[in-house]
Amino acid sequence: MHDKTLAELARGLAAGDFSSRELTTSLLERIKRLDPVLNSFITVTDEQALKEADAADALRHKGEAGILSGLPLAYKDIFCTEGVRTSAGSKMLDNFIAPYNATVVEKLKHAGTVSLGKTNMDEFAMGSSNENSWYGPVKNPWNPTLVPGGSSGGSAAAVAAGFVPAALGTDTGGSIRQPAAFCGITGLKPTYGRVSRYGMIAYASSLDQAGPMARTAEDCAMLMNAMAGHDTRDSTSVSRNVPDYTQGLDKPLNGLKIGLPVEYFGEGLAPEVETAVREAVRVYESLGAQVIEVSLPHTSMAIPAYYVIAPAEASSNLSRYDGVRFGHRCDDPADLEDLYKRTRAEGFGDEVKRRILIGTHTLSEGFFDAYYRKAQQVRRLIRQDFLDAFARVDVLMGPAAPTTAFELGAKADPVQMYLQDIYTIAINLAGIPGISVPAGLVDNRPVGLQILGPHFGEAHLLNVAHVYQQATDWHQRRPEIKE
Amino acid sequence: MQWEVVIGLEVHVQLSTCSKIFSGASTAFGAEPNTQACGIDLGLPGTLPVLNENAVAMAVRFGLAINAEIPEYSVFERKNYFYPDLPKGYQTSQMAHPVVGRGEVDITLGDGTVKTVRIHHAHMEEDAGKSLHEDYSGMTGIDLNRAGTPLLEIVSEPDMHSAEEASAYIRAIHAIVTYLGISDGNMAEGSMRCDVNVSLRPKGQEKLGTRAEIKNVNSFRFVERAIAFEIERQREILEDGGVVIQETRLYNPDLDETRSMRTKEEANDYRYFPCPDLLPLMLDEAYIEHQRSLLPELPSEKRQRFVESLGLSTYDADVLTGSRALAEYFEAVQQHCSDAKLAANWVQGDLLGRLNRDGLDITESPVSAEQLGGLLVRLVDDTINGKGAKQVFADLWERKVETADEIIDARGLKQVTDTGAIESLCDQVIADNPVQVTQYREASEDKRGKMIGFFVGQVMKASRGTANPPQVNAMLKEKLDALL
Numbered sequence: 001m002h003d004k005t006l007a008e009l010a011r012g013l014a015a016g017d018f019s020s021r022e023l024t025t026s027l028l029e030r031i032k033r034l035d036p037v038l039n040s041f042i043t044v045t046d047e048q049a050l051k052e053a054d055a056a057d058a059l060r061h062k063g064e065a066g067i068l069s070g071l072p073l074a075y076k077d078i079f080c081t082e083g084v085r086t087s088a089g090s091k092m093l094d095n096f097i098a099p100y101n102a103t104v105v106e107k108l109k110h111a112g113t114v115s116l117g118k119t120n121m122d123e124f125a126m127g128s129s130n131e132n133s134w135y136g137p138v139k140n141p142w143n144p145t146l147v148p149g150g151s152s153g154g155s156a157a158a159v160a161a162g163f164v165p166a167a168l169g170t171d172t173g174g175s176i177r178q179p180a181a182f183c184g185i186t187g188l189k190p191t192y193g194r195v196s197r198y199g200m201i202a203y204a205s206s207l208d209q210a211g212p213m214a215r216t217a218e219d220c221a222m223l224m225n226a227m228a229g230h231d232t233r234d235s236t237s238v239s240r241n242v243p244d245y246t247q248g249l250d251k252p253l254n255g256l257k258i259g260l261p262v263e264y265f266g267e268g269l270a271p272e273v274e275t276a277v278r279e280a281v282r283v284y285e286s287l288g289a290q291v292i293e294v295s296l297p298h299t300s301m302a303i304p305a306y307y308v309i310a311p312a313e314a315s316s317n318l319s320r321y322d323g324v325r326f327g328h329r330c331d332d333p334a335d336l337e338d339l340y341k342r343t344r345a346e347g348f349g350d351e352v353k354r355r356i357l358i359g360t361h362t363l364s365e366g367f368f369d370a371y372y373r374k375a376q377q378v379r380r381l382i383r384q385d386f387l388d389a390f391a392r393v394d395v396l397m398g399p400a401a402p403t404t405a406f407e408l409g410a411k412a413d414p415v416q417m418y419l420q421d422i423y424t425i426a427i428n429l430a431g432i433p434g435i436s437v438p439a440g441l442v443d444n445r446p447v448g449l450q451i452l453g454p455h456f457g458e459a460h461l462l463n464v465a466h467v468y469q470q471a472t473d474w475h476q477r478r479p480e481i482k483e
Numbered sequence: 484m485q486w487e488v489v490i491g492l493e494v495h496v497q498l499s500t501c502s503k504i505f506s507g508a509s510t511a512f513g514a515e516p517n518t519q520a521c522g523i524d525l526g527l528p529g530t531l532p533v534l535n536e537n538a539v540a541m542a543v544r545f546g547l548a549i550n551a552e553i554p555e556y557s558v559f560e561r562k563n564y565f566y567p568d569l570p571k572g573y574q575t576s577q578m579a580h581p582v583v584g585r586g587e588v589d590i591t592l593g594d595g596t597v598k599t600v601r602i603h604h605a606h607m608e609e610d611a612g613k614s615l616h617e618d619y620s621g622m623t624g625i626d627l628n629r630a631g632t633p634l635l636e637i638v639s640e641p642d643m644h645s646a647e648e649a650s651a652y653i654r655a656i657h658a659i660v661t662y663l664g665i666s667d668g669n670m671a672e673g674s675m676r677c678d679v680n681v682s683l684r685p686k687g688q689e690k691l692g693t694r695a696e697i698k699n700v701n702s703f704r705f706v707e708r709a710i711a712f713e714i715e716r717q718r719e720i721l722e723d724g725g726v727v728i729q730e731t732r733l734y735n736p737d738l739d740e741t742r743s744m745r746t747k748e749e750a751n752d753y754r755y756f757p758c759p760d761l762l763p764l765m766l767d768e769a770y771i772e773h774q775r776s777l778l779p780e781l782p783s784e785k786r787q788r789f790v791e792s793l794g795l796s797t798y799d800a801d802v803l804t805g806s807r808a809l810a811e812y813f814e815a816v817q818q819h820c821s822d823a824k825l826a827a828n829w830v831q832g833d834l835l836g837r838l839n840r841d842g843l844d845i846t847e848s849p850v851s852a853e854q855l856g857g858l859l860v861r862l863v864d865d866t867i868n869g870k871g872a873k874q875v876f877a878d879l880w881e882r883k884v885e886t887a888d889e890i891i892d893a894r895g896l897k898q899v900t901d902t903g904a905i906e907s908l909c910d911q912v913i914a915d916n917p918v919q920v921t922q923y924r925e926a927s928e929d930k931r932g933k934m935i936g937f938f939v940g941q942v943m944k945a946s947r948g949t950a951n952p953p954q955v956n957a958m959l960k961e962k963l964d965a966l967l
Binding site: 080088096099100198200202204205234312313315320340360363372 | 534752
């Protein structure tokens, strides 16, 4: 059962081939057996999962089951889940049991899904390899010496390993798409404002967005139907009609105009990744698409702008972790300053501290104009690049990451790590949606094709991805995990 | 050297919304600690703010009341600093784009002069919680009930030059916000707090001197005293050839002095930046006009009407418009008895006197406006005289009776206006006091005026206070002058 897609499992449950309890039990056993190798979960909620599975089965018995009823999934440990530890991958929140559910958790729960637990992640979603977790690194299911990508590395690995058919991730600069690429799954970052951020622990509020990670575009569409929509508790969520994302997935791609940004095929791109991506584009051509070259002239400024804006917001968002009301508190503080200093020194990891320092600096008096204001100006230019491109083409395509998954410990230099997000970061700055779909295997390492669309173009992106997945089988490849 | 005092004020007004500025928790005062703080107020991970529309409406109405420009858009920013009663590690406030732009407030000084104080801007922000340093055996308690309470910070230009002006300004702000109903203005409960900026400069110099900021002064009286102290402190420093350092000071009412809290060098860098969780606040013309239509009559308008239509003195008008409740009380009394001056005298004299004596607010008055009006009606129609009215008022105050009319009859206070009855009393008094009559006859004209008071007193006494004094006076004068 662990190889099936969400859609297949939904059909199986509906047909009575198996119950949600059977499915859940089987996956929990697989997690118990294999996750010690991968470390993709921080918390597995067996008991709660079985209860939810039973409730879903009961509902189905009464004929009241919905499409997602009884389907297991997992949440990145950044989504608040009532009564369950929500750590954000940090020692700081190791003892934090959220007293409420995030809006997306509430919605998916309401839809009848069964949560198997909380997945590992880079601390406070800061990282591109999942090596920055207080709970230890996650290993790539394709090869445990490789990273799964980050920051939603646990969710990506859990789906790739067949622990869950789908999981939720968050993406601030590539944190859904890059790990999806590294683990050979499908991951969608929706338009900023499409999915509520309420209850999602903030890293960089103007960039954070939750999204589905699953085997197929169709599965992502099923989840988006439940996740998307306006939330009165999130002022930045957009009040706009939510389409049925599962409708129109098969629409033929004749005449689809694909733009290839020249900047996404330049220096730094691994040749084997470029080959795979260009091959994917040829598949689209064979499906009737037209390909033209476009330019996103401000691409090179995306990483610098991001590393001003995101740390600035983070430095403020993470100020609440002060040892006063919740989370880690140092032992025997001598005074208030000591409480703050030691609590935060002990509770945060190096990368989080680095970004807090950067953000505090760039917002400081005398530096604000040179950094923060300038970065916001660049952000507008980057957004305009995309708007200009989408005036000419329907979607943009390119690699999700410059390389395939790398070895654990290979990127000790933070700047080398930051360059991992070179093709994903601008998308968050522009607020547009992007999806990564499996498009090849090089030395048993998955390659991700990234497809980008205009604001609120998720339905079309899913259609474009789905048709590709009907024509290819990369998304059906499964890693073999040794105990 | 002659020094000129320059004062600017930042007044924090707590807006009287039912719920907080960014959460649904109640803002009611006086609850058990931390019972009115929800996850958003606690800064729980993942929570997000949602702006309270009512708070915006109140801020806009304040802006309209002071003829300020209301910008089309304003922005919430984060003011970052660490403090245990600041749950998120930042205060959501406004900086570069406040909700209320430049405006003006008129203040009336003791001598009746009216002066205009310019308002630089007013911005919305959330209040912090409270640190409780007592009763926790060496630990500090944190109460977050107040955290997230909506505040409007009203920032004046440095247009005031004395403690009296500053005090008049605060009273004017107090009157405006209470008239608008956007704050209860209760300073004791912290609904209004002031930061006072004071500096001195040689008279005639244009450049401002170095200022000291006195934080969190929370009563009209303390504002005056803190400023008075601060002026003297700075004057002494300057006259000794020293320099005032820019710093934040705290006023201690027990010692009646200000004390340094932190200098400019120790000041926080608040690292303001636009709050990414809140969209810019956009206000269109229709919205602003709608808020304008909701404005009540404002103190300055009321004052002018009291003078022009009711014929009150500017002093009376000023006192009576001091708060919306007082003005409304006065107007109700005035409408009842149709005599504005009489109503003004009674409200300012007997009523406010007693209220002050008992430490009561006008809203807590034991005598309602209807009751006082009913009493004054009887004065106007000569049913009772002034002395009787005071007795009735005392009974009303002690809640012995419901209406003036009940007690007038019961106490036999009805004024005797029957000429025959008064005449016989006058004749009796003249007959009973031959010595005084002789003295009267022998006195000079101007002395007689005073001496007649004796006879009036006797007649009033004989009538047990029910005679009409002017009537008695006239009759006695006629009778005594006939004896000359």
